[in-house]
Amino acid sequence: MCISSPADRFLVVQDIFRTRTAELADVVLPATAGWAETEGTTTNSERRVQRVRRAVTPPGEAREDIDIICELAARLGHDWKYADAEAVWNELRSVSPDHYGMTYDRLAEHRGIQWPCPSTERLEPSCLHGRLWESDPALRGGPAPFGLVQHDPPVDLTDEAYPVRLTTGRRLDSYNTGVQSGGFASPLRRGEYIELCPEDAERYGVVVGEEVRVSSRRGSVVAPVWIDPALRPGLAFMTMHFPDEVDTNRLTIEANCPIAGTAEFKASAIRIEKLPVATIVR
Missing domain, CATH: 3.40.50.740 (Rossmann fold)
Structure with a gap:
């Protein structure tokens, strides 16, 4: 739990670990x-x-x-x-x-x-x-007391310039940036990547570990590639766990879903560009 006062720039953090946020706090409540x-x-x-x-x-x-x-x-x-x-x-x-x-x-x-x-x-x-x-x-019991919801497409539409849909989320091995589990070795933990399906990786001519430029209408980042067969063509996945490595939220949009009121972090339009000199992350 965090309590902050923007006017006085005073931050109180309640947590069970010494997180990065806690290190910034004026008061920490264990x-x-x-x-x-x-x-x-x-x-x-x-x-x-x-x-x-x-x-x-x-x-x-x-x-x-x-x-x-x-x-x-x-x-x-x-x-x-x-x-x-x-x-x-x-x-x-x-x-x-x-x-x-x-x-x-x-x-x-x-x-x-x-x-x-x-x-x-x-x-x-x-x-x-x-x-x-x-x-x-x-x-x-009776049916739910509401009618069918009409489809309302994302604000950030894909097009020829930004043909890929980016969805962001979390991976289990890095949940909450690994504050509670980061001290333990895991074969699943690999930092930040942009995950593509095999078909898209082949279309862009990229391999696992190769860095690419990922751009949206708001900004761009460079991230290494990971291939996930569970993804469909035209859909990419990234997390927000490692902003020091890749600041994923430079790509996302602040528009809100008109029904749920949640931010459309899972519905950004992006393009992927192969870098002139491929860099392989070992």
């Missing part, structure tokens, strides 16, 4: 690792709330999120007191009807519950993804 040193709950992307239990004692001056937030509140004149993480959860349940039925005991009994769960007496069919496979329409 946090606990959520998967092993913390009591509470976690909600995953399928809406499932699960209990998290502390397995080991936090090292050094590391403190749980609740303790840090309450101490910050105290410094600002607010006396926030909680007996434990369950008390915080119960306060959340009291103001969120969708979570009201998720007591700690029920979360443990069912090994996690999906919201919405408004009742402490039963699990509503709407709480379970299993209802999607029900043959009885009454149990399966």
Whole structure:
């Protein structure tokens, strides 16, 4: 977590590692690792709330999120007191009807519950993804309350000058720039590349490790080539993990998706140019 004040240029960072961001901070708050040193709950992307239990004692001056937030509140004149993480959860349940039925005991009994769960007496069919496979329409539920979404193409269209679609994302081996895993050797870790399908690599006459110029309507970078058979012709992939090696976001566009509101970092139009003297990265 980062808290910054642009006017005063004051940066506070809460983290479990000494990251590059933490090295820039005026104040660093040492946090606990959520998967092993913390009591509470976690909600995953399928809406499932699960209990998290502390397995080991936090090292050094590391403190749980609740303790840090309450101490910050105290410094600002607010006396926030909680007996434990369950008390915080119960306060959340009291103001969120969708979570009201998720007591700690029920979360443990069912090994996690999906919201919405408004009742402490039963699990509503709407709480379970299993209802999607029900043959009885009454149990399966009605259709979603929205119509078909009309296709709206990306703002940055491909054309003869920029014929390749660039999508950016993350690779598992370098997730979060390798802050937590960068100290361990991995055969998958290879820095920043532009990944092309075999057909495009052959069309441009490039091989693995050869540096090429990648340009968009906003800027250009030089990056080595990697070949990925899973990509289709006309589609390239890069990550944003290694800006010191290749500043990928010089290519991306700041336009937003009109439906989701997210930036179109996955929809940039680019061209690829073979350099006059090929450089092979060993």
